[in-house]
Amino acid sequence: MSEDEETRVARPRRDRRGRGMRGPAVLPLTWPDTSHRPPRPLRRRELFDRIMLDVVTEIDARWSQHLGLLEYAVEDTPQLPDDWDSGHVPLSSLVRGSGTKPTRLVVFRRPLEHRAGDRADLEAIILTVVVEQVAELLGIEPAEVDPRYPGDDD
Template identity: 85%
Template sequence: MESSLSPRRRRDRRGRGMRGPAVLPLADSGHRPPLPRSRRETFDRIMLDVVTAIDERWSDHLGLVEYAVEDAPQLPDDWDSGRVPLSSLVRGSGTTPTRLVVFRRPLEHRAADRADLEAIVLTVVVEQVAELLGIEPSQVDPRYPSDDDD
């Protein structure tokens, strides 16, 4: 029987210690990677991962492209389409770079979880880059589902 004077060595009532997503395993360097603190930071990280992979593969063909994230599109008062744009692509000319803007809030609204958000961001970016290059989206990134996958 435990003495009432001895200190308890357990960290919680079941003795498990800290658990859950706040506790990450240590990386090879012995440090934990920083967690995104907000939805915006999480989205930016997803966007950066997608854009980096695509830009590494296609930068020679794309030329100068600026990638950006905005919270939501600015829609005119008389917008009656009923559909909210997920991205915007403005082709550059001369020294003006092409600008690809992805709208965070409409994409987050469509995603059920992080994996779904990653898939949606990949789809939107790949389709815009495919339009720039004039090729099929499945050629831009192998993760994009081709018509043969049906």
């Protein structure tokens, strides 16, 4: 080895414009093998559905024998008549069933998302709305339906 080769220090390649590493060492996200692709973040609708499913699964596990035939549903927005004059938008709807027709609890996604600041708020709002509707259906206090329900003092 020559003296110049020993004193030469390996310098990293230049990244003049701050765009990060380029070239064949970096695989694009459209690479044919999708098993190495990073997971796509959940869309708002998917996140809402996942939270809703978690909440109703827990409540249904506790109260299924008392609830009877109950259907849970998520809709984007409530269908309001043209002459709606109330100052608020409904967050959910409870339609009582009769005979073989199940009771239907509908939660409206967009009004709840609009009120939530972040994911924790959204989880709390969904829990509150579902617990209140189930409590109304059962004729009991919301705190009895789920211990996580925020009381009046919270």
